[in-house]
Amino acid sequence: MDFRRQRLLARLALCAFAAVCAVWLWRLDHRERISTNILDLIPSGERAPEVGLVRGFASNVQSRVMLFALLDPARPAAAPHAAARAFVDELRKAPEFAEVQRPADPAAQDALGREVFAHRLTWLLPTWLAARERAFAATGRPGEQFSAWLAEGAAADLEAFLARPEATAMQDLLPQDPLLLVPSLADRARLLAPGGAGAAGRALVWARLEVSPFAEAGQGPVFAAVERALAAARAVQPGVDLRWSGINRFAAASRARIEAELKGLNLVSIAGVLAVSCLFVRRISRLLHLLPVIALSIVGAWTLSTLVFDRLHVLVFVIGSLLSGVAVDYGFYIYMQPPLYPDETYGQKLRRLLRPLLASCLTTVAGFSLLLFSELPLIRQIGFFVSAGLLCALGAAMLYFAQLDRPQLEGREWGGLGGAGAAPGWRRLVRVGLVAAVLAALLGPWRLQWRDDVRELDLPAPELHANERELRAWFGETDSRSLFLTHGPTLAAARARLDAFLAWHAAARPGVAAASVGLLLPTEDDWRALPQRLARLKGFAADFRAALARHGFTPESFEPFFAAWEAQAARAPAEDFAALAAGLDRALTGPLALLSQRGAAPYWFLSVVDAPDVTAPEGLHTLGLQQLQSLNDLFTRYRWSALRLSLIGLGLVIASVFAIYPAARALRIALIPAGSCFFVFGVLGLAGFTLNLFHLLGAFLGVCLSHNYAIFSADNAERGTAPPAPIRLSALSTVASFGALAFSRIPVIHALGATVALIVLTALAIVELEPLARRPRA
């Protein structure tokens, strides 16, 4: 094939690839396919059910809640309730909101109270009767005394209740509920009551979004609706101010921060790379030829990744933008290699360079491909993104430079530190330094401290977090309580497990209140046993009348209760426990509706314990929600998984190098990246730094880059000459660009940038100092 035909084919291939990528990315629904939700970093099919539960709870339930507080600075003591009503009315008009409530509006509580009271004998009586039966069994008395014992106890409880503050409020109910089913529930459920007691002078509004707060529909339109509602509130009370919080505010801020960081850091990176290029390249303008290679590499990686994955996290693109640092290496190497002889054609030059190029690219791709076996979607996506990008970069570099008549960029050679002329003192100093580095690399990593905190995946937004904390405090949330999710494969199982958890809690912490909306339902066993239990209590009405009289009551006042009791005893048992639970749907609205999942698996009930830092033991199928510990543990597990894969990948890369090169050269190529990595980790360990999963990923990337430099500088090292200009240019460009990322305020980017820059700098230092440390050749 002649040169012109080769060039044409290469051009066609490049253009076709660019066109396909451009069309695909143009038509892509970016909002839908790119996630900013931190919870998307956790696999939806996470093998630990608790983690999946937390993920579902946080992404489907918690994230849709928005909290508002209206206040009038001119009248700090008076909550602007009228303005809040106007605010709510306006907000309810927005289709983005599924539910809007004022905790001060008693309508929802009235509705709940009416439903509970109406269903007290089906929802509450089974639990009450089962508990009494168990208590009676513990007395060891004969069964025929149960009715009288039950009646006496109920009358005594009623008498004691009348001294409580709420007795006067309940007095109209008591003739219908002398067993205190509703008052007992109200007493236990007080922990679930809407907050607001600490919000003096503020009118609170609670809302639930219909749309996802992570999607555009849950941000811009919602913010506009909030503005309209505030205007409506100000029409009623002009001085009113609004404080509000929601996940959508965090998501929008996160997106804005990432965009701003990317713009800023990329500019700094470009400036750094240009400065480095000025040192090594005579004609800077010719560096523009590298841009198509980098662009095609990144565009190819985006296209292939979005083709393979349904949904990618935005961090993949942020981290993936670092790919340019690797992609540029192949361009530098091909472009800056001088011809071996004057008439060497591009094809001949490429064939000459193919071995190191393929060795470098394929071993790196093999290493990153191992990340595809990670449990963490983010790591899988990064592994694929980088692998695809590297292949695209190599292909694009090989095809692009075929377009140039003279694909040759002259670089400045600065000479090396080695050689026979080097002073012996310098040589000794370098050797001592290398020995110290080896010691640091061997000993330091053992002192490393690892800590994985899921919050580091998120962007720091201290103002929004402070605002959120304050609003939640106004809504009654407090650190002095612990939250738990009790879950089960069926509703009945979840309810039974809730019983077990509450029984454990009552025994473990007597006197500490615990509440759950699950208490509104009986367990399925108690519910099914109710007809038989009532059948065994045929004499209870007479016993209870007598007991009431003995305790100073007028039994005839309680006829409404006796009528309801008889009706319940005569009622045929219902068949379906799920239908019984469905009755709760009418009762539970607003915040209370979010305290359980009763309609579909995974079924769960949320419990509140009136004590901080309570942890539930294993086996109760109950997960504490008070901390992110479970997610942090998960990320620790992922880090170990990533570490295993990285070490396997490193082993694979080293094995490949030994397969391709002679042993001595292969050993050098393997030692430079591995030694750089262990040295950096050693220094960080000795300095007391705490690392996380993303330092590990950065190290993997850094090792792959260093691996390139080790391969590309192998010939020069054998000759004892300075490393070629492309190596220096590439390494220093990488240090400049990744070093800029180390200044990011996003913890993940900071970790990656700092680790890669340090490892690459170390590798370059080794490549530069290596000739000086060697014994001079005679």
Next chain:
Amino acid sequence: MKNRICHAGAASRRPSPCHGRGGRLAAIFALGWFVLVAGQPVRAQPAADSPVGWVSEANRLPDPARDPAWRELVDRLAPNKTRQSAFEERRYFPFRKAPVVLTGEIRIVPEVGMSLRYLTPEERVMIVDEQGLLFRDRAGREQPAPEDSRAQAATAALVNVLRFDLAKLQREFVIHGRRDGAAWTLAFVPREPAFAQLLGVLTVAGEDHRLRRIEMVKSPSQRIEIDIRDTREDVLFTGDTYRRFFR
């Protein structure tokens, strides 16, 4: 309303009717709170059908603050010093033959608020201050009142009673009064029917400038009586007392 609960403008050293009113308030506040939980529909009751027999149009006080017969008493019915009293509360229920009797202590610190300590039959503390209403049980567990418009309305109205802020009271209540020698009685009938159903009629009675009894009457068989006694003024409360009985 910071530091204004039971605060009197007059620098009187005489006892004030604030003593013991809190015992009544405990029930009233609780009423507002727990009716919400039970979700019972509120039935409107015409204010004119007063369950207190003597309350009538004849003894209505259109403006007691300017009525020479009542002005001095009203001026003195608010404390400006720390006080502590004992009380006995009798709760009458329609389904019970005899009242339930509760006893306890009331403490008032004008700049802090008011605290009611029930001693029998069950120890419990109720605190009314600028932050609202708070219950504290024997183990120290606290339960604040929720944000609810009815509870807030009840709280606001009753704080006005505590402060004897007649201007505000006259917006919420129709005030009636009668005197018999040194003995006097004031009755507060809520103007809002739903509020009347919630509170009933509130009466305060005493002799000279001393408060002796508070009653809340919904019906003859549904009422609460609170007798106040052993009032001490200018009591020095210790730090421990503040911690236990206030917040």
